[in-house]
Amino acid sequence: MKKILRTVIIILLILAVAGGGLYYYLSPDTLQTVAVERGNVTPFLDGTGKIEGDRKVTVYSDVAGVVDVRYAETGQRVSEGDLLLGYAGERQQNEVELAETDVEYSEKMLDAASGNRAKYQKKYNEALQQIENCKSVYALLEMNIMSIEIKDQEKNYQIKEQQKQYQNDIYKKQQEISARQTELAKIEADLKALELTGSDDDDEKAAAQEAKVNELVNQSKAKQDEIKKLNEDISGDQRASLCLPQESMDPETYKTYTVYRNNLETVTRMWSEARTDRDTAQSMLTAYREIVSDEQQVERSRITLSKAEKELARAENGTAAPASGIITNCLVDAGAYVEKGVPVFEMQSDDSYKVKMMVSKYDIASVSEGQIADIRVGNSKYTGRVSRISQSAENDASGKARAGIEITIDTDEDLIVGLDADVTLQLKSAEGVLRVPTECIYTDDGGSYVYTLEKGTVGKKYVTVGVKDEDYTQVEDLAEGLHVIKDPGAGAHIGEKVKEEFVREQE
Secondary structure, rough: OOHHHHHHHHHHHHHHHHHHHHHHHHHHOEEEEOEEEEEOOOEEEEEEEEEEEEOEEEEOOOEEEEEEEEOOOOOOOEEEEEEEEEEOOOHHHHHHHHHHHHHHHHHHHOOOOOOOOHHHHHHHHHHHHHHHHHHHHHHHHHHHHHHHHHOOOOOHHHHHHHHHHHHHHHHHHHHHHHHHHHHHHHHHHHHHHHHHOOOOOOOOHHHHHHHHHHHHHHHHHHHHHHHHHHHHHHHHHHHHHHOOOOOOOOHHHHHHHHHHHHHHEEEEEEEHHHHHHHHHHHHHHHHHHHHHHHHHHHHHHHHHHHHHHHHHHHHOOOOOOOOEEEEEEEOOOOHHHEEOOEEEEEEOOOOOOOEEEEEEEHHHHOOOOOEEEEEEEOEEEEEEEEEEEEOOOOOOOOOOOEEEEEEEEEEEOOOOOOOOOEEEEEEEOEEEEEEEEHHHEEEEEEEEEEEEEOOEEEEEEEEEEEOOOEEEEEEEEOOOOEEEEOOHHHHHEOOOEEEEEEOOOOO
16 A cells, blocks of 8 residues: 555656646746837947157257267156257357457458548548638639739730740649649559558469559659659749739839739649648548448458357257157267257157047047047056047058047146057937947847847847947837847747846936
8 A cells, every 4th residue: 555655656746847847848938128218328439549748849959060968868758948968069169269350350450441541531621621721812812913913904914924824834734733643642542452451371462462562652653753743844834924024013012912923822832732632532531431341341240259159158058958858769879960950859748648549430420629538558547638630541550541539638647658548438429319238239141130029029120220338229220118138049039939027227
């Protein structure tokens, strides 16, 4: 009896287990679902760039010369005004000394020309005054003589005519004397100019100059002889004129007349000498008219000296950093010769930093200035904003054209330029759009799709996707409230009935 009961119990247990297994096998699976809902999708863009200074700075050589010392190296951080290069200033010192010599010489030439000009200007003024005096006295004497002569005009007509002839001859000879004296003044001016020029170290040129001086001296002597001869002729004419008979005059009148004539002769001589002095002084003033060019030469020499002194000061002060930053390239070494204005260093300013990142043609449309970025450099995190979007594409390492963007980093720390930085760029949000969890989106050759659950039956539906973030993806072609399956194994149940475990997504 006990055996029978035990056998029955065992059979019942077997049937129970088999029935449970059959129930489990025949019952539908349970799949998690979520609803298609409206909400916001905040997309992001990941990329990598390099840290750079806010601006690139090229440092140029302040002078032309030999680099004596280089104080900075690549990678060194410098402050504005820090000395970068020192120069050997021998060249600038030589230029200063040469300019000082030029200034001294040109000032001496100007002083000599100014002194001579003042001297001849004084002589010219004195000669003009003498000429005016002689004119007045001559007119008075001539009037007195004429008043005496007119009393006995008929008797003295022939005598007067003869006297006029003598006077005309005297006048012509005085004119010739004046012309010779002008020529003599010109010769004397040429001799003075040769004296100021000085001798040349070249023997051939010195000999030529000496020959020119001798020639001018001979010409001067010849002119002086001609003047002397003319003066002697004038004296002869004057004596002849005085020896003309004066029978018509009484002794007292004749005596007065003779005094007037003698005085007239003296005034005539003084007048002639004054004209000669005037013409000589005028010729010398013409020769020294170049004093203006001497003054200009002094000014040019002083300007050259000032420039040379400034260049020497620049060489002594060296080239300093025009801004604070990091040296990225040293273009010269100590001992090198550089021209003024050539680049000697390249640096990046460190008043602020930026990351330059390349963006594909698909993503650039979503980027705009002012967008916030999360930046990671090793274990350090920073924030930043898009400050510039390049309007010309560049090729990346693979040769693909990409747009460059610059992100200014918000930090007061000193960063190392050239390091890689990981960037996550927060793009413009899509608000109030249909969305599903990103994990519900799958892709095959036909495109993007989701698994749906309608009336308990599993289905597959292709969709158009938009932007996405870490949690959600924007979708189209789905009705709001439709349940989509989260389980990736739902593909094995397409067309089958399943149980649903609805999950409400949290914001």
